[in-house]
Amino acid sequence: MIISWFRQNQREFGTTLAAWLLWRVAWRRARVLAANRLLPANRECPCCGWTGRRFLDYIEVGYTARNIACPRCDSHSRHRALFLWLKDTYKLSEKKGTALIVAPERSLAPLWSAAPNLRIYKTDFEPNRGVDVLADVMHLPFASNTIDLVWCHHVLEQVEDDSLAMREFCRVLNSSAAELVISAGLSGQPGTREFGFSNKKLSGNRRAYGEADFEARLAAAGFEVTAVTHDLSVDDCRKYGINPETFFRCRKRD
Numbered sequence: 355m356i357i358s359w360f361r362q363n364q365r366e367f368g369t370t371l372a373a374w375l376l377w378r379v380a381w382r383r384a385r386v387l388a389a390n391r392l393l394p395a396n397r398e399c400p401c402c403g404w405t406g407r408r409f410l411d412y413i414e415v416g417y418t419a420r421n422i423a424c425p426r427c428d429s430h431s432r433h434r435a436l437f438l439w440l441k442d443t444y445k446l447s448e449k450k451g452t453a454l455i456v457a458p459e460r461s462l463a464p465l466w467s468a469a470p471n472l473r474i475y476k477t478d479f480e481p482n483r484g485v486d487v488l489a490d491v492m493h494l495p496f497a498s499n500t501i502d503l504v505w506c507h508h509v510l511e512q513v514e515d516d517s518l519a520m521r522e523f524c525r526v527l528n529s530s531a532a533e534l535v536i537s538a539g540l541s542g543q544p545g546t547r548e549f550g551f552s553n554k555k556l557s558g559n560r561r562a563y564g565e566a567d568f569e570a571r572l573a574a575a576g577f578e579v580t581a582v583t584h585d586l587s588v589d590d591c592r593k594y595g596i597n598p599e600t601f602f603r604c605r606k607r608d
């Protein structure tokens with residue numbers, strides 16, 4: 355895994371930058387693992403049950419975030435927050451119907467497996483991610499009005515025509531009771547900044563969404579949109595390594 359990660363960085367940024375990145379990741383990882391061996395645990399991952407002193411740092415070219423990734427399941431803050439929301443608030447295990455999971459997150463897999471009455475289609479456009487349906491979100495291979503839940507997080511910022519993908523989500527949803535649960539990386543600015551290309555230095559993103567604008571785009575695609583913030587205490591946020599971010603529950607407008 356680390357070799358393919360290095361080779362991908364080598365292809366995109368050259369050998370010197372890829373080697374520097376590898377050294378930085380190895381050094382930071384060694385420090386965190388030492389802290390986890392020597393110091394008492396005060397962090398916990400709700401997705402896999404790992405406990406320790408620090409999460410791993412997340413390092414890309416031009417970007418470093420400290421104390422982010424679970425050493426066991428690689429969950430990040432938003433995965434852990436969504437895991438708790440799906441389990442405790444949404445009551446996923448009690449849901450029935452059909453769910454479409456776009457770009458499924460590995461750390462949430464145990465939750466989806468524990469929903470026995472939910473028929474689940476995992477979809478992605480890359481074949482090596484263990485999905486059920488190879489598909490582009492701009493052209494979903496599902497009939498209209500057939501899906502009860504679409505789950506899509508931090509995907510649309512990488513999609514060429516995000517408005518088309520939103521309309522596709524609206525088309526496949528079954529009724530006004532069905533819903534799209536979605537989030538994206540929001541810049542904190544009011545408006546969306548379009549790059550016009552896939553920016554390799556920003557995880558391949560094609561745009562940086564403004565918070566109000568992302569919600570407005572969902573509404574323009576045919577949704578009633580409700581913004582949701584996680585209801586977690588300060589102590590839980592610290593314990594689970596969560597920096598709460600807004601996500602959106604969207605139902606088809608009648």
Ligand SMILES: [Zn+2]
Nearest residue numbers: 399402424427
């Ligand atoms: Zn974990």
